[in-house]
Amino acid sequence: MTDLRPPLSETPPTDTDWSFETAAVQTGIPRGLGQTVGIPIHQAAAFQFATLEEAQDEFARNQGLSYARLQNPTVRALEERITALEGGTATVALASGQAATMTAILSVCRAGDHVVASASLFGGSAGLLNNILPLMGISATLTANTPQAIEAALQPNTRLVWAETIGNPAGDVPDLSALAELAHAHGALLGIDNTWGGVGYLCRPLDFGADMVTHSLTKWAGGHGAVLGGSVTVGTHHDLTRNPIYTEGGENSILNVRGEQALAWRQRWLGAHQLGMTLSPHSAFLLAQGLETLALRLGRESETALALAEWLEAQPQVGRVSYPGLPSSPWHALARTYLHGGFGAVLTFEVPDPAAFLSRLRVIRIAPNLGDTRTLVVHPWTTTHGRLPEAARRAAGVTPQTIRMSVGLESLADLQADLAGALG
């Protein structure tokens, strides 16, 4: 009988010959008569089997299509695209960036384990590490974003070192190669939240030794402020032989049964299959479409952000401007080592009276998001980071005067005029 089930993509998950721009528009779309030119939406909760044997086989292997909490062709096409752009081997797409962070951490930690993370993390990630994971017996130390401080915080039970490609909102850039080396020497993995790295456009942490990268796809992947999503992508060389989650159970250990796919398998099993933080096919479609223009958007937004950072630095009313593209940034040298194609679309700056400044903006909007086509600002001290203790807010690079700005696609002239008007 003809198999009418929608095919999973026949495109190889990573085509190393393709540039970012080509992979962003071509990956995940099967070729052939009657195939759609773009990624289609498979709006379905379940997929059919022709025989009981087929159903039994799929339930035993969990690798194809059965129930959409586990796998859906539209979500799968997005996953293949992200894998190609990040230079990884497998991706699981999930309902939000927060779901991705949780899945990544739980994939290598269980009760009694420990995480070392940079203190300049996004507030939601710091919240997971400080408040939610301790409920499961997983502890964390948040420390300065330097190899020395992170090494000093390692414990015998540390399974994961965690940082962001560019800290939110401090703009700090970790020494990825050094962190990978010290995590691996300790038998731990290095996980990087690469949200600000633009799904590999500005940075591919896996190329510098990271073992997994996560994204809030809500940001530059979606790119239009219209959809939530997250992803975890794994690389090739992660060593799980010192992590009991993977080695316990003798012949039936995850490592023994799943081999090189062990980490990716556990992430899909945890995030989608068991916890149900599954991405909807409609969101996957929007995110995959967003990826097609990411290079154009983030390239242009990074140029505008650099020009605005330079201009703001020259304004007498403006305090500290933090942007890794500025030579004045303490992280400029690391940014030049690890970022390419720009220094990102986000900068922070200090103004004497944030409330008055924000009330005078006419183009730029106040909203807690990043990576939108529109330029957005927030006052992190009282909003995104408002629930953290004061010391943690300062450690994350936030002061009462800080404004965080995610630069969009408006003209540089209009944005500069808006900022000048608001500065008075």
Ligand SMILES: Cc1ncc(COP(=O)(O)O)c(C=O)c1O
């Ligand atoms: C760096 C970073 N990681 C993770 C998240 C969480 O993503 P989401 O809002 O999609 O859950 C955010 C959200 O702002 C973020 O900025």
